[in-house]
Amino acid sequence: MTERPLLLLDVDGPLNPFGARLWPPRGYVTRRVHPTVWSARQKPGSRRLRRGLRIRLNPAHGQRLLALPYDLAWATTWMHDANEMIGPVIGLPADLPVIEFTDMFARDPDGLYWKTRRVLEWAAGRPFVWVDDMITDLDVRHVARHHDTPALLLRIDPRRGLGEPEFEELERWARSVSDQLSDPI
Ligand SMILES: [Mg+2]
Numbered sequence: 163m164t165e166r167p168l169l170l171l172d173v174d175g176p177l178n179p180f181g182a183r184l185w186p187p188r189g190y191v192t193r194r195v196h197p198t199v200w201s202a203r204q205k206p207g208s209r210r211l212r213r214g215l216r217i218r219l220n221p222a223h224g225q226r227l228l229a230l231p232y233d234l235a236w237a238t239t240w241m242h243d244a245n246e247m248i249g250p251v252i253g254l255p256a257d258l259p260v261i262e263f264t265d266m267f268a269r270d271p272d273g274l275y276w277k278t279r280r281v282l283e284w285a286a287g288r289p290f291v292w293v294d295d296m297i298t299d300l301d302v303r304h305v306a307r308h309h310d311t312p313a314l315l316l317r318i319d320p321r322r323g324l325g326e327p328e329f330e331e332l333e334r335w336a337r338s339v340s341d342q343l344s345d346p347i
Contacts, residue, residue, distance in 0.1 A: 167289035167312070167339055169232035169332065170261065170281060173240045173248055175295025178217040179323030187323070190218040193251060197243040199266065224253025226329055231336045235259040237281055237292060239266055275301050287311055289339050291332060295320040312339045 174180055179187060186192060194214035204211040227234060236244040236258055245256045261277075261284045268276050278301045281292055289311045297317040305313050314335050318324055 166231055166233050168285055169234050170237035170290055170292040172294035173238040173244055175320040176293045176318040176324045177219060179320055181320035186218055189220050193217050195247045197240050199239045219251045221252055230332050237261045273300055274304055282309055291316055293318050
């Protein structure tokens, strides 16, 4: 049996559509949380820090994601907090693998998104889809040149988040990859 592709998940943008203009988007719930990286960037003692970061999540997303033929992993500044603060709200297991980033927000010499090189390294040659709101064409080209198995970088509009078109695309892509990889040429 062929190994399933990875589905690498960003939180802000795809799961938390922070740019949505109509609040709350249908099907979403609101939470206030204190993710480690966000908290470290707030002014100590500020009201904002006390109140926490407001996020919107769709509790139906976990089931939809788990039904897809992928192995899920977190690729987010939330890192391990995603398992603790995001997974339980949307119905994902609390022990998904986490890509650890050490140089968060660092400027890349070639203008790549700061996550891209680490994502590639972590995927270690496995086919993957990466959903994130910050991916650019530079990242797409870099991955195409440096990854030997199929990879899809799916840029998500942070005003809409992960939606039906993306779920359909994820299903389609997994099917096409499994056909490709089982083709004995
Ligand atoms: Mg994001």
